[in-house]
Amino acid sequence: MSAENTTSKETKNPAVDGSQLITFDNVTKRFGSNVVLDNLCFDVASGKHVTLIGPSGSGKTTILRLLMTLVKPEEGTIKVAGEYLTHEERNGKLVPASERHSREVRKNIGMVFQQFNLFPNMKVLRNITEAPVHVLGLAKDEAEQRARELLELVGLTEHIDKYPSQLSGGQQQRVAIARALAMRPQVLLLDEVTSALDPELVAGVLDVLRDIAHTTDITMLCVTHEMNFARDISDDVLMFDAGRVIESGAPEKIFSDPEHERTREFLSAVL
Amino acid sequence: MTDLTWGLWELLLKGLWLTVQLTVFSALLGAAVAFVVGVARTHRLRSVRVVSGAYMEIFRGTSALVLMFWIFFVLPVGFGWQLMPMWAAILALGLSYGAYGSEIVRGAIAAVAPAQQEAGIALSFSPWQRLTKIVLPQAWPEMIPPANNLLIELLKGTALVSIMGVADITFGASLVRNATGQSAPVYTIILVMYFVLAFTLTRGMRVLERHAKAGIGQAPAAKSGGLRRTARVPRQAEAPRDVPTTGGAS
Numbered sequence: 436m437s438a439e440n441t442t443s444k445e446t447k448n449p450a451v452d453g454s455q456l457i458t459f460d461n462v463t464k465r466f467g468s469n470v471v472l473d474n475l476c477f478d479v480a481s482g483k484h485v486t487l488i489g490p491s492g493s494g495k496t497t498i499l500r501l502l503m504t505l506v507k508p509e510e511g512t513i514k515v516a517g518e519y520l521t522h523e524e525r526n527g528k529l530v531p532a533s534e535r536h537s538r539e540v541r542k543n544i545g546m547v548f549q550q551f552n553l554f555p556n557m558k559v560l561r562n563i564t565e566a567p568v569h570v571l572g573l574a575k576d577e578a579e580q581r582a583r584e585l586l587e588l589v590g591l592t593e594h595i596d597k598y599p600s601q602l603s604g605g606q607q608q609r610v611a612i613a614r615a616l617a618m619r620p621q622v623l624l625l626d627e628v629t630s631a632l633d634p635e636l637v638a639g640v641l642d643v644l645r646d647i648a649h650t651t652d653i654t655m656l657c658v659t660h661e662m663n664f665a666r667d668i669s670d671d672v673l674m675f676d677a678g679r680v681i682e683s684g685a686p687e688k689i690f691s692d693p694e695h696e697r698t699r700e701f702l703s704a705v706l
Numbered sequence: 707m708t709d710l711t712w713g714l715w716e717l718l719l720k721g722l723w724l725t726v727q728l729t730v731f732s733a734l735l736g737a738a739v740a741f742v743v744g745v746a747r748t749h750r751l752r753s754v755r756v757v758s759g760a761y762m763e764i765f766r767g768t769s770a771l772v773l774m775f776w777i778f779f780v781l782p783v784g785f786g787w788q789l790m791p792m793w794a795a796i797l798a799l800g801l802s803y804g805a806y807g808s809e810i811v812r813g814a815i816a817a818v819a820p821a822q823q824e825a826g827i828a829l830s831f832s833p834w835q836r837l838t839k840i841v842l843p844q845a846w847p848e849m850i851p852p853a854n855n856l857l858i859e860l861l862k863g864t865a866l867v868s869i870m871g872v873a874d875i876t877f878g879a880s881l882v883r884n885a886t887g888q889s890a891p892v893y894t895i896i897l898v899m900y901f902v903l904a905f906t907l908t909r910g911m912r913v914l915e916r917h918a919k920a921g922i923g924q925a926p927a928a929k930s931g932g933l934r935r936t937a938r939v940p941r942q943a944e945a946p947r948d949v950p951t952t953g954g955a956s
Contacts, residue, residue, distance in 0.1 A: 505824050534833065542830045552825035556843040556922040565839060566829035598923025618829060 455514075456481040456621060456654050457502065462511035464497055464678075471497045473678040474511070479671075481621070484648055484655040486665040486686070489675030490701060495658040499624045502656070503546050504537045516543050516621060542570070545615035546624040549631050551607040553599035553614070559586070560595045563614045571618065578617070585613035589643050605636030609643055616647070623647075625657040637661070644668070662706055666690055674698045710891065714882045718892075721878030722899055728792070728864040728874060729903070732799035733857055739804025744811025745837065758808070765805035771866045774798035778870060795867040803860045810852045814845035847918035854911035858904045875899055 455478035464472040472494045479485050487495040500506045501513060504521060512529070513520040522529045523536045532540075553562050563582035567573040573581070586592045589609035591602075599607050608628055615623060625644065629637040641664045648655060648668040659665055665672060665686060672689040674682040674697070682695040690706075693699050746758035765773075777798050782788040789797065818841050826836035868877035879896045883889050 503824070503828050505827060538830050538832065541827070544828075546828040548821065548825065548828075550821055552819075552821045554822065554825065554840055554844075555924070556840070558923075566831060569835060569839070570830045600923040614829070 454481070454517075455479065456483075456516055457656070458514040459498070459501075460512045460514070462501065462508045462513060464494070464501065464506065464508050471678050472501075472508075475679070477673065477680060477683075479622075479654060479656060482652045482654055483670045484657065484668050485671045485673060486657045486659060486669040487673050487675060488659070488662070488665065488689075488701070493675040494678045495675050496626055499546065499626050499656060499658060502544055502622070502624060504541060507531075515540050542618065543621045544624060545618050545620035545622070546626065547608070547611050547615050547628045549627040551599070551604070551611045551631070553607050553611055555599050557598075558595075559591070559597055559599070559602070559610050562599065562610060563617045566614070567617050581617055582613070585616055586610075588616075588646070589613050590639075603636060604632045605639050608632065608636075608640045612640075612643055612647070616653075620653070622654045622656060625655060625659065627658050627660065629659070629661060660705055662690065662702070674701070676701075710882070710886065714885060717878045717881055718875060718895065718899070721873055721875035721896075722903075724792075724872065725861070725864050725874040725876075726903070728796060728799070728867060728872075729857075729861045731796045732803065732860055732864065735796060735800025736803040736807055736856075736860065737853075739800060740807025740811050743804065743808035744815065745842075747808065747812045748815050750833070762805045762808050765802045766809075768802065770798055770802040770863060771869065773802055774866060774870060791867070791870045791872045795864070795870060795872055799860060799863060799866075803856060803863070806856055806859075807853065810849050810856065811845070813852075814848040815841055817848055818844045844922055847915060847922060847924065850911055850915040850918060854908055854915075857907055857911065861903055861907065862900060 457479040459475050459477050462472055462475045463470065471492075475494075475498075487498060489495055497506065501508055502515070502520070507521055512522055518540045519529065519532065520537060520540050521532050523532045524530075554565070557565060560579065560582055563585060564575070564578040567578040567581065568575055583592070583595070586595055589612055591606055591609055591613070594602060594606060594610075599610065602610065612628075628644070629640050632640065641661060645664070645667055647653065655668070657665070657668070669686045671683060672686050673680050674689060674693070674695065676697050682689065682693060682698050689698065690702065693702060743758045743761055746754050747762065749755055749758070774795055777789065778791060778794040781794075822840050822844065823836055826840045831839065864874055865876040867874050868880065871877070875896045879892050882892045886892065
């Protein structure tokens with residue numbers, strides 16, 4: 436999988452070696468008068484697994500939604516793999532990006548949602564192959580082959596011919612992970628992917644993600660309340676509060692010896 | 707009813723056939739209009755939404771009968787050609803029922819969870835691909851029950867054409883009434899005819915609805931032959947648990 440990721444031929448923007456894959460530069464996002472992100476700057480290097488933690492409403496999910504262009508920043512710029520995401524350069528000026536430009540840059544990014552969001556009108560196999568075939572232009576056979584491999588990875592081979600409504604939440608979420616990976620993104624965004632699951636189904640999904648984190652070189656940006664999972668997979672943890680990063684560092688440091696009082700409070704509440 | 711001769715029956719049956727044709731052609735036109743206008747009303751460009759909204763308001767707010775006369779009598783003055791009464795009727799019915807139908811299409815599209823659009827964006831589908839592969843297939847089963855209502859309204863609305871001298875069942879009935887001088891039998895007969903047509907339409911739409919729902923894994927397909935069957939789908943709450951037999955994850 437890791438080898439495939441780096442040689443993947445449909446990846447238009449190969450990882451910029453040693454440099455930052457994602458860059459937020461002074462990004463401000465407001466909803467009405469509510470400032471969700473306040474002049475946020477941060478980078479994620481290629482191949483790193485970064486976890487965003489913090490109280491709800493602190494802007495973590497908004498970061499993922501900005502990267503997926505589901506919401507647009509009021510100020511600042513976001514770069515992915517060296518390309519502006521929400522802007523493009525025209526005659527040396529930065530102008531708001533066209534839908535087409537955003538879509539091209541977005542091809543580097545995959546996302547798994549809290550509510551799975553599988554397409555209920557497609558069976559499992561087609562959920563996974565539809566975008567590779569119609570967006571990346573893969574041959575149907577190749578896309579199906581890839582889908583079968585991914586279903587094996589997430590342990591759902593025998594459910595290939597079912598509709599999403601015939602699967603449990605945990606199974607749906609694992610299909611959603613396979614669907615995102617089928618696009619061979621450089622970055623995988625995980626938005627509270629276990630929050631909507633019954634407690635007994637959480638472990639299965641987290642095991643799959645651990646496996647992916649440890650065996651591939653995919654960059655992960657993860658919003659989660661599963662602190663043990665965050666500790667297992669993260670290279671870096673960013674603690675958010677009120678739209679700002681108030682503390683960041685290696686998980687061992689953040690989880691066992693946080694500097695900031697707010698971080699201590701938050702961790703004692705969730706751990 | 708024994709005093710209805712074969713010739714008079716023939717008049718009614720020919721009228722019945724014409725009513726069927728009128729209904730089918732106006733429904734096809736109306737469905738096309740409904741889809742184009744309904745989808746346009748959800749377009750991201752405001753200008754497209756305004757134009758399609760204006761169409762909907764204008765054609766929903768005008769009488770189909772007057773529109774029919776307008777197309778038949780006024781349009782020729784401007785364009786120098788006149789439609790056959792039957793085609794003028796189909797045009798008028800299709801355009802006005804299409805305006806009603808566009809609301810059904812728009813409403814069903816709006817009822818698809820926004821998260822489905824987001825999932826489509828996350829997979830880099832183009833807006834057109836998101837519409838045709840994700841949104842419309844899910845909106846489609848929701849459209850069928852209200853469309854059935856509208857279709858029956860349309861069927862009964864075709865009786866308006868009799869005023870323009872198009873020989874549908876209602877027109878046939880008035881000829882028969884004039885010939886026999888009896889109202890009761892003939893109007894009872896066509897009442898039953900309309901009902902049978904409407905009932906047939908409803909049965910057809912039911913089959914279509916079941917088939918459409920099965921296509922998004924929502925309900926069992928119809929018991930009637932020819933349609934693919936899917937297992938009854940458990941509700942989310944009672945969905946199968948991840949037990950070791952499902953392969954676990956790691």
